Amino acid sequence: MKGKSVKVDLKQVEEACKELYIRAVKLLPPDIKQGFARLDQAETDATGKAILGTLIKNIKVAEGTDNLLCQDTGIPIYNVTIGRNVEVDGYALKQAIARGCARATREHPLRSSVVHPVTRKNEHTSCGRAVPVINIDFSDTSDTLSIEMIPKGSGSENNSWLRMAVPADGIGAIKTFVIDCVLEAGGKTCPPTIVGVGVGGTADLCVHLSKVAATRPLGSHCEDPEGAKLETELSGVVNELGVGAQGLGGDSTAFAVHVETAATHITMNPVAVNMQCHSARRARATFTPQGVQYGF
Amino acid sequence: MMAHNDFKMPVTEQQVRALKVNDTVTLNGTLYGIRDATQIHMFDRGRKTRFDMRGHAVIHTAPNVKWAGETSATPAGYAPVCVGTTTSARMERFTRPLMSEYGVRIVIGKGGLFEASQKAFQELGGVYLAVIGGAAALETTWIEQIEDVDLDDLNPESLWKFRVKGFGPLLVAMDSHGGNLYAEVNAAARAKRASALAALGVKQ
Numbered sequence: 109m110k111g112k113s114v115k116v117d118l119k120q121v122e123e124a125c126k127e128l129y130i131r132a133v134k135l136l137p138p139d140i141k142q143g144f145a146r147l148d149q150a151e152t153d154a155t156g157k158a159i160l161g162t163l164i165k166n167i168k169v170a171e172g173t174d175n176l177l178c179q180d181t182g183i184p185i186y187n188v189t190i191g192r193n194v195e196v197d198g199y200a201l202k203q204a205i206a207r208g209c210a211r212a213t214r215e216h217p218l219r220s221s222v223v224h225p226v227t228r229k230n231e232h233t234s235c236g237r238a239v240p241v242i243n244i245d246f247s248d249t250s251d252t253l254s255i256e257m258i259p260k261g262s263g264s265e266n267n268s269w270l271r272m273a274v275p276a277d278g279i280g281a282i283k284t285f286v287i288d289c290v291l292e293a294g295g296k297t298c299p300p301t302i303v304g305v306g307v308g309g310t311a312d313l314c315v316h317l318s319k320v321a322a323t324r325p326l327g328s329h330c331e332d333p334e335g336a337k338l339e340t341e342l343s344g345v346v347n348e349l350g351v352g353a354q355g356l357g358g359d360s361t362a363f364a365v366h367v368e369t370a371a372t373h374i375t376m377n378p379v380a381v382n383m384q385c386h387s388a389r390r391a392r393a394t395f396t397p398q399g400v401q402y403g404f
Numbered sequence: 405m406m407a408h409n410d411f412k413m414p415v416t417e418q419q420v421r422a423l424k425v426n427d428t429v430t431l432n433g434t435l436y437g438i439r440d441a442t443q444i445h446m447f448d449r450g451r452k453t454r455f456d457m458r459g460h461a462v463i464h465t466a467p468n469v470k471w472a473g474e475t476s477a478t479p480a481g482y483a484p485v486c487v488g489t490t491t492s493a494r495m496e497r498f499t500r501p502l503m504s505e506y507g508v509r510i511v512i513g514k515g516g517l518f519e520a521s522q523k524a525f526q527e528l529g530g531v532y533l534a535v536i537g538g539a540a541a542l543e544t545t546w547i548e549q550i551e552d553v554d555l556d557d558l559n560p561e562s563l564w565k566f567r568v569k570g571f572g573p574l575l576v577a578m579d580s581h582g583g584n585l586y587a588e589v590n591a592a593a594r595a596k597r598a599s600a601l602a603a604l605g606v607k608q
Contacts, residue, residue: 155575162536170541179468179488179540217485219468219560228441230560263491263515263537280606287600294590295515296491298537345600349593354536355515356577357589387538 125208156358182259295355414459430572458507488540516586
């Protein structure tokens with residue numbers, strides 16, 4: 109709700125964006141840990157069971173040794189949500205985020221996984237043209253600024269697909285596409301994955317939705333009941349394929365299939381798939397007049 | 405019958421040819437780390453390494469490292485922070501030249517390789533060992549030291565020489581006899597495509 113405005117301290121944002129990158133690569137969110145426990149309990153394949161056991165052990169080793177869960181520091185993504193009373197210089201905010209991201213890389217240090225797309229030059233800051241990716245949205249919360257950090261690994265990102273299906277292809281084309289992408293990905297995406305599916309929108313919005321879906325917490329559902337229905341149906345079927353953890357067989361191909369939808373054109377039926385690997389890392393900082401709180 | 409093997413690197417062709425899919429291997433001694441840019445420079449741009457990789461294993465990696473200066477514990481100046489494994493599929497076309505030009509016997513990665521690598525393993529005597537992707541914190545505990553580094557202008561995609569202890573167990577996923585676990589799993593999964601689509605009510 110609208111009220112007295114609250115100013116954002118950009119020095120605090122820079123510090124938090126540094127801290128968020130480091131937290132994200134080290135601490136797995138509780139919903140993902142629960143996802144592992146659930147898959148481990150249900151796994152019937154011996155190789156799959158052994159792999160899940162190793163992955164669960166890795167989470168404990170990372171926590172115990174204060175180390176990174178995975179070597180891939182990913183492409184850094186910062187999702188910013190601005191409440192109605194928050195007053196901020198948006199341009200300076202973006203600069204503060206990039207500074208925090210570069211500082212995490214240099215000061216921890218973290219591997220900079222970011223290069224120029226043509227020269228392949230690595231600035232060793234995890235930054236470059238339009239990177240970190242910064243998505244900005246607004247919410248109805250009054251005094252709160254929230255920043256979510258996602259280090260998106262390349263194993264999963266390299267397996268991203270868009271199909272501009274047409275209305276005559278129907279919903280069947282969407283379901284078929286998801287199944288075919290999971291088969292095509294095999295072990296390359298580091299399964300078990302979260303399969304993110306974008307349905308509708310424009311081509312770029314559809315791909316963006318698939319990323320939003322892939323990086324949503326486990327246990328969350330699409331707000332559109334039609335999307336939620338698709339999630340339930342597809343989640344039930346992908347683990348019947350037998351791709352399994354690391355593509356080496358078994359029941360643990362995916363933690364879940366997540367779907368996000370947007371309205372589309374009368375002539376269009378787009379579907380996109382983006383996957384999140386089992387190292388489904390996220391970290392969140394919430395800024396209120398009382399200070400910064402870290403979580404997931 | 406599945407067998408476990410403790411290898412002190414380097415190994416012979418005979419040792420590698422004795423391996424069959426589903427066997428497990430643990431490595432000790434030297435392990436080389438390579439990546440996309442390393443191999444693009446070695447095989448497309450004519451650069452050479454001073455390392456002798458005959459009979460050795462390479463792992464698809466680009467580690468997180470920390471500059472510590474050249475000390476007895478960090479002879480190349482780098483201390484390992486987090487050493488993990490990347491997706492092998494992107495580097496498929498480099499398996500054969502790694503084996504034929506440098507004598508590499510073992511490729512370690514995640515997600516598997518394809519037909520060209522399978523053929524090279526069969527003809528030249530090599531194997532692919534699956535390490536569990538994304539288990540890098542654990543993998544790092546198997547690294548004793550970064551002994552040396554070459555082509556370091558490509559950092560982090562340099563050619564790394566690690567000293568490892570108890571690196572594994574790793575699963576033999578592709579052997580020199582045509583065995584390929586990924587191909588088996590993939591074929592079985594594709595065979596279930598029709599029933600999956602039927603369960604989703606898709607008319608075929």
